[in-house]
Amino acid sequence: MKKHVLAASLLLSAATSFGAGYQLNLQGLRQVAMGGTGTAWPWDASTIFYNPGGLARLKGIQAYASVMNIMPATAYGNQEHSGNTGSSELSKTRTFTPFNVYIGGPVQQDSRFALGLGVYSAAGLGLSWNDDWIGKYMVQSIDLQTISFQPTLSYRVGDFLSIGAGFVYTAGTFDLRKALPVHGPLGPFQGNTWDEGVAHLHGNANGVGFNAGIQMKFSEHFQVGATYRSQVNMDIGSGSAEFGVPLSLRSSFQNTTFESALPIPQVATLGIGVRPGERLTLTVDVSYIGWNSYDSLRIDFAKTSKTVQNIREPRKYKNTVTPRIGANYKVSKVVSLMAGGAYDPTPVTDGFVSPELPDADRINLSCGIAIKPLPGFTILAALEGTSSVKRQSTYDYGNFNGVYQTQAVTMGIGLYYNF
Amino acid sequence: MRKIYIIGALACLFTACKPNVAVNTTLTQGEADFTNYLAIGNSLTAGYADGSLTSSGQLNSYPQRLFEQFQLVTNVKGTFVQPLLPGNYGYPWPKKVLTVTYNPCTGDTSLGAVDYPGALDSQNSHHYFSTVNNNQINNIGVPYIRAVDYLVDNYAINTAANGIPYALRFYNNPAGTPLDELAYRVHNLHPTFFTMWLGSNDVLGYALAGGQGDGTGAALPLSPNFYNANDISPYLVFDTAYDKAVNMAISTGAKGALINIPDITSLPFFTTIPINGLMITRQSQADSLQALWGPVTAKAVFQVGANNFMVTDHNGRVRQSVPGEYLMLTLPSDFICRGWGITVPIPKEYVITTEEMQNINNAIISYNNFIQYEAKIHNLAYVDIHSFLGSVATGYTYNGIKYSTQYISGGSFSLDGLHPSPRGYALIANEILKSINTKYKSNMPMLEVNKYHGIDFQ
Structure with missing residues (x-):
């Protein structure tokens, strides 16, 4: 038994889940522990997210809850200025705690119909730099936090095929703060005293979409899943835009409202699961992520002026393909161990690496454990490490360049109960 | 046992989870030696801004910025002495400040530049004596000075008599020529490196006076070696004076950089009020x-x-x-x-007028050609600020700020519309550093321009 645990921890020592872009891949603990795979194999009620088609495969109604703790950190370095102002700058330490709740399963014992509801975070972003950092005129802090609600219907066509779909409603908040290049006494603005202008944009966002999937059980040893999650356009209808500027400029920077939209991209995934023997399950997922819908960061102010103009910053994200692999090893009737990894390529192309999302290709390594102390009751724990490659790149729009690296550790704990 | 391993893995991750992109580059002075740096020039070199000279303006001069970078690579640390003024409100006349004023003409209340309205802090400004190393001064930039003035006797005395006291403040021999002063400073400092930004006033005086005089670059002297400051300096006299100054600057073996003359259409002073207004x-x-x-x-x-x-x-x-x-x-x-x-x-x-503009452009081309020629024959770095400010004029984004040569809002020029803001001077210093890095194979980091102030608002 000791041997197995060692194998898992070795995997981890190499790395560090924020997914590439601002997509999150943290909707189920066993799946996180298995590299983010979960399309082929309906392990538990979190299949509502991973493959709604698998929900009708559950043995009965299941309640599932998990919570995670992420501590991401991004470092920035600038070769041009090194030796002059300190060559590396670390983002502020922040902690995020996304959670997932699922309830669902076949409506009755042996029913072909299953109903469920999932509550999860599909996208998120949070990065804060020191207020006086070198990129402050582009971003001091940015936050995008979302929560999705997905009522789901699944139907088991037969032993071979099961299908399902859910309606997705996503709500969230968006918050952006940056410095404005106007020096002068500001007095207190939002609780702080500044000697330089500051802009603060804040708003609520929401959007709708759907999540559909099919799950095919060729045998006890071989299963396949395919899913499609539509794009969810997060519309900010009427956010508040507040400007803190010196007194003499107040009339040029009047507080106003703004309108914007940010897409959570569409994702198509094909997954395969193989169980060669009693104990071991191997899974592979390949996702195609439609990032190219994020063409520009667009912010339209209700009231524009010579000094406050609509924002159009090019993003030009490109579509990506993410492969994931995972393994689940049933050590005993009580304990299972999981491990996995993923290569998560960035949608951000050279020349567009902006400091509010200085993204780069990532490697995720993960492991976890599932313990079943009582019949019908399971406790899950997962650990994932993410590290991006060091990326030397430019943000041409702001003529800003440097080297970035992002790392994050995600810990999660959860449980589910079969009624 | 199982738990211990997992906790161990966790702890390892926590300590290791600090991404680090520390960039290690080797800073080097290359073939140059910045130990003793001498800055030669006019108001742009002195740190003139907002229509006057102030202590804070001097401390934001591009020579000051350059020296700070030189310090990062110089093995033997030098000192850098500027003839600092005691005050910050302007000498001898008040600097401009931004204030909200009511314009009875337009009926608007708007932001505009006015003379600093309070009492000046210019006591004891008329004379400066450096106490460092027997009167060491490293920045001998003198507002209003032209290249052709380098050959004029009694320069400091005569300009002071006309209300321009900057040379008289610190010149060692006010009865001599600026070239004599340069000779004294070179003798005193033994510069290992110099920068020279001269020539703008050889054409700007003509432009500011609205084009008085002949304008063809062939003016005759009003008195021996002295040419009308409201006319374009004669090309040949410019070349002679400039060449003498360069030869003096390199006489102790100094390496250096020559900076050319910007286009006047890069200056908000001339572009803010539209001709078709x-x-x-x-x-x-x-x-x-x-x-x-x-x-x-x-x-x-x-x-x-x-x-x-x-x-x-x-x-x-x-x-x-x-x-x-x-x-x-x-x-x-x-x-x-x-x-x-x-x-x-x-x-x-x-x-x-277009004809004056033609004269001005002809003169700048002639002067800049000569400056480039001097850089070439003396194997010095040539800094093409003319092109650089031209690119700022069309919009120059730097670390997220869009700089332009728009008056006030462009961020790169001070309230007089002729001289840069602290950020503008830092942008210029970076261009000079790039030229020096290229010419002398040195590796000095760039300044973080946005760290300095642009325009100060109220």
Whole structure:
């Protein structure tokens, strides 16, 4: 038994889940522990997210809850200025705690119909730099936090095929703060005293979409899943835009409202699961992520002026393909161990690496454990490490360049109960 | 046992989870030696800004910025002494500050530059003596000085008598020529490196005076070696004086950088008030102006919309201005209410005509060609600030700030519209550093320009 645990921890020592872009891949603990795979194999009620088609495969109604703790950190370095102002700058330490709740399963014992509801975070972003950092005129802090609600219907066509779909409603908040290049006494603005202008944009966002999937059980040893999650356009209808500027400029920077939209991209995934023997399950997922819908960061102010103009910053994200692999090893009737990894390529192309999302290709390594102390009751724990490659790149729009690296550790704990 | 391993893995991750992109580059002075740095030039070198010279302006001069970077790579740390003023409100006249003013002409309350209204802190400004190493001064930039002035005796005394006290403040021998002063500083400091930014005033005086004098670059001296400051310096005299100054600067074996002369259309002073700012909203206004000026000048045309102002040109002729002509920032703010440019022609001292513009551009080309030639024959770095400010004029984004040469909002020029802001001087210092890095194979980091102030608002 000791041997197995060692194998898992070795995997981890190499790395560090924020997914590439601002997509999150943290909707189920066993799946996180298995590299983010979960399309082929309906392990538990979190299949509502991973493959709604698998929900009708559950043995009965299941309640599932998990919570995670992420501590991401991004470092920035600038070769041009090194030796002059300190060559590396670390983002502020922040902690995020996304959670997932699922309830669902076949409506009755042996029913072909299953109903469920999932509550999860599909996208998120949070990065804060020191207020006086070198990129402050582009971003001091940015936050995008979302929560999705997905009522789901699944139907088991037969032993071979099961299908399902859910309606997705996503709500969230968006918050952006940056410095404005106007020096002068500001007095207190939002609780702080500044000697330089500051802009603060804040708003609520929401959007709708759907999540559909099919799950095919060729045998006890071989299963396949395919899913499609539509794009969810997060519309900010009427956010508040507040400007803190010196007194003499107040009339040029009047507080106003703004309108914007940010897409959570569409994702198509094909997954395969193989169980060669009693104990071991191997899974592979390949996702195609439609990032190219994020063409520009667009912010339209209700009231524009010579000094406050609509924002159009090019993003030009490109579509990506993410492969994931995972393994689940049933050590005993009580304990299972999981491990996995993923290569998560960035949608951000050279020349567009902006400091509010200085993204780069990532490697995720993960492991976890599932313990079943009582019949019908399971406790899950997962650990994932993410590290991006060091990326030397430019943000041409702001003529800003440097080297970035992002790392994050995600810990999660959860449980589910079969009624 | 299982738990211990997992906790162990966790702890390892926590300590390891600090991404680090520390960039290690080897900073080096290369073939240059920055131990003793001498800055030669005019107001741009002195740190003049907001229409006057102040202590804070001097501390934001590009030579000061360069010295800070030189310090990062120089093995033997030198000192850098500027003839600092005691005060911050301007000497001998007040600097400009931004304030919200009511304009009775337009009825608007708007942000504008006015002379600092309080008492000046200019006591003891008239004389500066350095106590470092027997009167060491590293920045001998003198506002208003031209290259051709380098050959003029009694320069400090005569300029002070005309109300410009900057040379007299610190010149070792006020009765000598600026070239003598340079010789003294070179002898005293033994510079290992120098920068020289001279020549702007050889053409700017003509431009600021609205193009007085001949303008062809062939003017004759008013007195021995002294040429009309409101005319374009004679090309040949410019070349001679510039060459003597360079030869003096390198006489102790110094390496250095020569900085060329910017285009005047890169300066907000000349581009802020549009030549076609005569706005007509009704046809009846156009008709009455047509009736007024038609008999005077057949070419005058007025229509609803933007029209070129009426001006007096350098020949004293009243006519309508044409595209490519420029008005100066010193035009009274109520000039439109006075009817200037509309019913009264704008006086010629505020106007740069196309012919004057041609003279100015010819002179800048001639001077810059010579500066480039000097850099080449003496194997010095050549800094093309003319091109750089041209690129700023069309919009230059740097670390998220969009700089331009727009007056006030562009961020790169100070309130006088002629001299850079602290950020503008830092942008210029970076261009100089790039040229030096290339020429002398040194590796000095760039300045973080946005760290310095742009325009200070109230």
